[in-house]
Amino acid sequence: MTPEIKRHSVTSLKYSIDEALCQEILLAEEPQEILFCLFKRFKERAAIVTSGQLSGMLLIHLAAENRLPFRVCTLDTLRLFPETYAFLEQVESRYGIQIEQIQPDRQEVQQMVTQHGEYLFFDSKSKQEHCCNIRKVRPMQRLLKTLDVWITGLRRDQSDARQQLPKAEIISSASHPILKVSPLIQWTTEKVWQFARENDIPVNPLLKADAHGHYYESLGCITCTTPIRPGEPKRAGRWRWQNATPTEENTKECGLHFSI
Numbered sequence: 706m707t708p709e710i711k712r713h714s715v716t717s718l719k720y721s722i723d724e725a726l727c728q729e730i731l732l733a734e735e736p737q738e739i740l741f742c743l744f745k746r747f748k749e750r751a752a753i754v755t756s757g758q759l760s761g762m763l764l765i766h767l768a769a770e771n772r773l774p775f776r777v778c779t780l781d782t783l784r785l786f787p788e789t790y791a792f793l794e795q796v797e798s799r800y801g802i803q804i805e806q807i808q809p810d811r812q813e814v815q816q817m818v819t820q821h822g823e824y825l826f827f828d829s830k831s832k833q834e835h836c837c838n839i840r841k842v843r844p845m846q847r848l849l850k851t852l853d854v855w856i857t858g859l860r861r862d863q864s865d866a867r868q869q870l871p872k873a874e875i876i877s878s879a880s881h882p883i884l885k886v887s888p889l890i891q892w893t894t895e896k897v898w899q900f901a902r903e904n905d906i907p908v909n910p911l912l913k914a915d916a917h918g919h920y921y922e923s924l925g926c927i928t929c930t931t932p933i934r935p936g937e938p939k940r941a942g943r944w945r946w947q948n949a950t951p952t953e954e955n956t957k958e959c960g961l962h963f964s965i
């Protein structure tokens with residue numbers, strides 16, 4: 706059975722992440738109940754972190770509707786699609802928020818490019834992971850130093866690797882424990898799209914299917930992300946050149962949700 710809350714270090718925490726809070730999250734039936742409970746306790750020490758995926762937009766929408774002025778953050782790898790940058794501006798304007806764009810350290814990027822080349826990720830899996838580490842994971846670790854609660858739009862139906870993710874878990878960042886919460890963990894793709902339609906929630910145009918049914922399932926870097934065809938596995942568009950080599954499903958993750 707999929708754990709709803711990983712309790713491994715709950716009792717050792719000191720940032721008001723206690724058993725009562727875990728119970729409140731576990732028992733909450735609606736995502737807005739979770740958002741309310743987190744904002745009430747953590748304010749600017751909690752943030753919705755999104756790549757611009759639809760479930761992240763739902764969380765921003767629910768926060769706005771319930772007057773919960775959460776910090777909203779995105780990882781700007783400096784290689785996002787132009788559509789994504791334009792979309793983030795649209796979201797800011799729609800909800801009257803400023804999205805914190807967390808960027809990689811320029812010196813680290815320059816050093817990596819000098820050492821391995823601009824397109825190192827084509828060379829090997831380990832170099833792709835190195836690039837993701839510099840452009841995504843390390844910036845995320847820096848962001849986490851400012852947070853006690855990381856709110857994600859993760860859902861179990863997004864991939865096989867995500868089917869076991871809990872609704873909430875305590876993760877160990879470099880500086881202190883973080884409560885990572887995914888209020889929409891049990892929502893299906895259909896439910897998310899239906900809610901978005903009914904509430905006129907902005908949708909990144911990359912997520913919409915073209916005339917041939919092709920669409921982007923991931924909103925990553927422009928160099929590494931391609932649309933998928935109808936019937937293709939959801940992760941097929943990520944690092945498509947790796948599809949020729951049999952891989953574990955969870956190797957199609959950038960490390961953000963499985964290594965921090």
Ligand code: SF4
Pocket residue numbers: 782784826832833834836837838840841925926928929959
């Ligand atoms: S998705 Fe590609 S360009 Fe973006 S950080 Fe990962 S390897 Fe680098």
